Amino acid sequence: MSHPAxxxxxHGPGPVAARWRMGRPCCPTEDERxxxxxxxxxxxxxxxxxxxxxxxxxxxVEGFDHLADLxxxxxxxxxxxxxxxxxxxxxxxxxxxxxxxxxxxxxxGGGPGIMAxxxxxxxxxxxxxxxxxxxxxxxxxxxxDVDTAMEFxxxxxxxxxxxxxxxxxxxxxxxxxxxxxxxxxxTLIQTGKVRxxxxxxxxxxxxxxxxxxxxxxxxxxxxxxxxDLDLMMVSDSPEEVRDIVVRSMKESEWRHAVxxxxxxxxxxxxxxxxxxxx
Numbered sequence: 001m002s003h004p005a006x007x008x009x010x011h012g013p014g015p016v017a018a019r020w021r022m023g024r025p026c027c028p029t030e031d032e033r034x035x036x037x038x039x040x041x042x043x044x045x046x047x048x049x050x051x052x053x054x055x056x057x058x059x060x061v062e063g064f065d066h067l068a069d070l071x072x073x074x075x076x077x078x079x080x081x082x083x084x085x086x087x088x089x090x091x092x093x094x095x096x097x098x099x100x101x102x103x104x105x106x107x108x109g110g111g112p113g114i115m116a117x118x119x120x121x122x123x124x125x126x127x128x129x130x131x132x133x134x135x136x137x138x139x140x141x142x143x144x145d146v147d148t149a150m151e152f153x154x155x156x157x158x159x160x161x162x163x164x165x166x167x168x169x170x171x172x173x174x175x176x177x178x179x180x181x182x183x184x185x186x187t188l189i190q191t192g193k194v195r196x197x198x199x200x201x202x203x204x205x206x207x208x209x210x211x212x213x214x215x216x217x218x219x220x221x222x223x224x225x226x227x228d229l230d231l232m233m234v235s236d237s238p239e240e241v242r243d244i245v246v247r248s249m250k251e252s253e254w255r256h257a258v259x260x261x262x263x264x265x266x267x268x269x270x271x272x273x274x275x276x277x278x
Contacts, residue, residue: 029135030055030153059157063132066150067165070128073105074245075162077181078114078172078202089117091202091238092172096121098242099170105130107166109158110142110149114172119145132158163188168198168245173206182232189231190262196255198248200241201234208234225265230258 028036030052076096082089096106096118106122108115110131122129123145131146135153142149152158162169162181169185171178182201188194201207211229218224235241248255 027137029137031135031155032137056154056157059152059154060160063150063152063157063161066148067130067161070105070107070130070148070165072103072249073107073128073130073166074099074168074170075107075166076114076118076170076172077109077174077178078117079174079178080109080111080113080115081175082113082117082172084117088114088172088203092117093121093124094238095170095202095241096127097125098238099245100125100127102242102246103127104167104245107132107162108146109133109177110146112143114174116143116145119143123147132161134158159184163194166197167249168200170200170202170241170245172202186228186231189259190228190266192263192266195259196248196252197259198244198255199232200244201232202236202241204234204236225262225269227258227261227265231262 033052076092078088078092082092092114098121100106100122105128106118107130108118110119110133115131119129119131120143128148129145130148131142131150133142133149133151134155135151150161152161159181163185169181171182182199185194185197185199189197189199211232211234214224214229219226219229233244235244
């Protein structure tokens with residue numbers, strides 16, 4: 001699991017990352033403006049929701065255009081506060097390196113912590129290293145190992161790119177954003193919006209408490225089905241993570257056999273004869 005020492009202050013930027021180094025003033029983000037209730041009776045057209053729809057469309061088009069030729073990829077999530085001297089950082093870099101050597105691009109949110117580790121591992125493997133940044137009211141520059149960079153105004157557009165261009169999610173310990181991506185991916189699999197899509201949780205000691213809570217607070221009273229928990233796999237081994245992803249790409253029936261019972265249960269609950277398709 002050894003790799004060259006990493007520290008943001010002494011690691012050279014990738015070919016694209018440097019352009020995102022400048023901070024931005026503390027002002028409302030586009031997401032914040034979009035979600036705000038309309039108050040002013042007469043706003044300039046470029047501040048109205050119809051205009052925002054055009055900007056949202058343009059952001060989708062730009063994302064599709066930039067990533068259309070990406071090829072097989074894995075999206076990695078995890079805490080932005082994880083430091084390079086943390087064993088989790090080294091593990092994330094190793095997971096990304098092994099996946100890169102297996103021919104997969106690595107997609108992250110482009111920021112620090114586990115995201116930086118993922119992009120660093122991709123660079124070590126010579127794989128394509130993608131960073132999908134988000135406009136925030138505080139500065140978040142891209143990490144220096146990103147070589148394909150995009151910056152999004154809207155969270156939901158960015159989240160679409162994370163799923164659309166990935167064959168799997170690998171999720172390391174993190175905060176609210178990490179949990180958001182985890183539960184959204186499970187919902188998409190359960191409802192048949194995505195298929196043959198492994199979700200691997202790295203770090204059994206971290207995730208055991210959440211899984212225990214899901215069994216007691218969600219499964220036991222019947223708020224989820226028993227097969228829903230099978231949609232997640234837990235691993236402490238970078239090699240095992242790579243093998244899970246590679247196997248799912250080569251043997252689609254393997255994941256289908258795991259995912260389909262959860263989808264059948266969802267169909268039963270919603271009273272439909274077939275899984276909803278987006």
